[in-house]
Every structure is written in C-alpha cells, then in structure tokens.
Amino acid sequence: MATAAGTDWRPEWNNMFSALREELDYEITEIQGEIPHDLPAGAFLRNGPGFFERAGQVIHSIDADGMIARIEIRDGRATFRNRYIRTKGYQVEQDAGKVMFRGPYGTTPRHWLLRGAFNTVTKNTGNTSLVYLPK
Numbered sequence: 127m128a129t130a131a132g133t134d135w136r137p138e139w140n141n142m143f144s145a146l147r148e149e150l151d152y153e154i155t156e157i158q159g160e161i162p163h164d165l166p167a168g169a170f171l172r173n174g175p176g177f178f179e180r181a182g183q184v185i186h187s188i189d190a191d192g193m194i195a196r197i198e199i200r201d202g203r204a205t206f207r208n209r210y211i212r213t214k215g216y217q218v219e220q221d222a223g224k225v226m227f228r229g230p231y232g233t234t235p236r237h238w239l240l241r242g243a244f245n246t247v248t249k250n251t252g253n254t255s256l257v258y259l260p261k
Contacts, residue, residue, distance in 0.1 A: 154204040189229025192253030211252035
C-alpha cells in the first residue's frame, strides 16, 4: 500500500512482533537470484525476543523470551533454524501455559496486584546477546 509519503511499512512492522511458536529447521528454497557456489560457508546468528504472547496475554516486546535464529549458507544452499532459549523462566511459563513472572520492562502476570505486587524478582528473558565459545 502506498501513501503520499511513500511506502506504507505498517504491515511489516506489525509482523515484527508476531510470535514464531514453532522451532523450525528447513532449507530456504524461495531465493531471488542465486547463491554463488564459491561463497564461503558460514552462518548468520540473531538473538532477540521471539515469544510475544502467552495464553492470550501480550508480552512487552523487550520482555519476550529469547530465540536464536540461524541462517546458514553452505554449498550454494541456505538453511534456517531457530530455537528458544530455555531459561528457567521460559520452562516454568511453558509448563504453566501462562505468564508467571514480571518482565524487566513492564510485563506482569495477570492478577499481579493480588498475588505478587511486592515480588521484585524479574525473569531472565535470554534475548539480549550471543557469545561464541570455542570448543
């Protein structure tokens, strides 16, 4: 959709905060052009928030559980793989099926004032950085 000022990016921005619930592993087959066969093999890793809703409750974009996404290029092919970072808070909330902890940026469990307004413990979201540790 075009506007007087140019391209309307709102649909893409809205998709930026939609949760990818599944952990996937697949070959990327829809590519514009070709991947050069002499391109050195390598991977692009991204860590960031990835789970923006739990049991119908919206989670602040910075409080969302961390997900690592990888695009790997090897032998002229590209693959995608993602995994959620299994922090203790992630595992507890997955098992409970609802938000159980305060997030550092404003997400609170439902009925928070009744059950834990004085609990100052926040959840480790695991969505901030990656560190490469050699074997």
